Amino acid sequence: MHPAIPDEFLDLMAEKFRMLADPTRLAILRALMGGERNVSRVVEETGRNQANVSKHLKMLADAGLVARRKEGLQVFYRVDDPLVERLCKLVCETIVQEAEQEVERHRTLLSGWSKASP
Amino acid sequence: MHPAIPDEFLDLMAEKFRMLADPTRLAILRALMGGERNVSRVVEETGRNQANVSKHLKMLADAGLVARRKEGLQVFYRVDDPLVERLCKLVCETIVQEAEQEVERHRTLLSGWSKASP
DNA sequence: TGACTGAATAACCGATCTGGAATATAGTTG
DNA sequence: CAACTATATTCCAGATCGGTTATTCAGTCA
Numbered sequence: 001m002h003p004a005i006p007d008e009f010l011d012l013m014a015e016k017f018r019m020l021a022d023p024t025r026l027a028i029l030r031a032l033m034g035g036e037r038n039v040s041r042v043v044e045e046t047g048r049n050q051a052n053v054s055k056h057l058k059m060l061a062d063a064g065l066v067a068r069r070k071e072g073l074q075v076f077y078r079v080d081d082p083l084v085e086r087l088c089k090l091v092c093e094t095i096v097q098e099a100e101q102e103v104e105r106h107r108t109l110l111s112g113w114s115k116a117s118p
Numbered sequence: 119m120h121p122a123i124p125d126e127f128l129d130l131m132a133e134k135f136r137m138l139a140d141p142t143r144l145a146i147l148r149a150l151m152g153g154e155r156n157v158s159r160v161v162e163e164t165g166r167n168q169a170n171v172s173k174h175l176k177m178l179a180d181a182g183l184v185a186r187r188k189e190g191l192q193v194f195y196r197v198d199d200p201l202v203e204r205l206c207k208l209v210c211e212t213i214v215q216e217a218e219q220e221v222e223r224h225r226t227l228l229s230g231w232s233k234a235s236p
Numbered sequence: 237t238g239a240c241t242g243a244a245t246a247a248c249c250g251a252t253c254t255g256g257a258a259t260a261t262a263g264t265t266g
Numbered sequence: 267c268a269a270c271t272a273t274a275t276t277c278c279a280g281a282t283c284g285g286t287t288a289t290t291c292a293g294t295c296a
Contacts, residue, residue: 005144005145005148010144010145010148013141013206014139014140016209016212016213017135017136018135018136018139020131020132021136021139022132022283022284023125023129024284026131027123039243046122047122048285049286049287050242051243051245051285052286053243054244054245055244055245056284058245070292072242072294073241073242073243073292073294074243075242075244081212083208083209083212086208087135087209088131090201090204090205091134091201092131095127095130095131140253142255156272157272157274167256168273169255169257169274170254170255170256171273172274173275175274176274176275188262188263190272191264192272192273193273237296238295239294239296240293240295241294241295242291242293242294243290243292244289245289246290247287247289248286249285250283250285251283252282252283252284253281253282254280254281254282255280255281256278257277258277258278259274260274260275263271263273264272265268265271266267266270
């Protein structure tokens with residue numbers, strides 16, 4: 001029912017996840033989710049320096065997550081894999097939910113404490 | 119419309135993805151998706167050695183993706199985060215789709231070639 | 237052509253990650 | 267108690283990663 005998955009396939013999966021496993025790349029993707037952007041604009045919106053952004057953009061492009069378009073001096077990038085938005089959305093929601101649960105847990109702990117020690 | 123996301127939140131997201139960004143951990147999770155398993159069984163099903171599996175299981179447990187249950191000499195693990203299956207499913211589907219598109223692309227290239235050179 | 241701009245690359249370094257071997261721990265059984 | 271089993275931990279080497287600085291490349295414009 002649950003046959004093992006060939007290593008080659010696991011590597012492909014891991015690579016997809018690895019691309020999303022870095023805060024700078026996530027920030028870049030977030031910027032690109034606002035629409036196509038040139039490198040300078042991504043630099044502004046992410047607060048990272050230019051060399052760094054260029055390097056990560058290359059990784060993302062090599063992995064096929066973003067597409068490149070050259071126009072004169074500038075280079076424009078855009079998200080090019082529908083997976084990106086869906087994965088990020090799922091994870092975001094989960095983190096928010098976990099945070100809410102944590103708040104709720106504290107609330108109940110606190111109420112128990114206030115009852116237990118009047 | 120698309121405000122920047124605080125680095126602290128990006129770090130949380132990256133950490134989730136990082137846990138899934140390794141073939142061995144994916145193999146382990148795959149095994150656990152078949153139901154609760156003790157370490158030895160995970161070792162068998164993944165083909166990795168024991169120390170390695172134990173180490174990765176600890177990471178997954180610390181990250182809250184799997185849960186631990188001790189029973190005598192053995193320790194049983196199970197998937198404990200609904201996110202895992204959903205993320206993996208999405209990525210798997212995408213990879214399969216990409217592979218299919220690749221095949222299709224080759225097919226059309228090939229047909230064009232056979233027409234062009236009779 | 238030369239000056240200028242936006243982007244990519246190279247070189248370097250510290251940090252982190254992975255796997256393997258050896259060792260340690262916890263629990264069972266005789 | 268000692269021997270054994272299942273799991274965890276430690277230590278190590280090699281690889282990869284991420285950020286920074288400096289440099290290079292490509293394209294524009296005077």
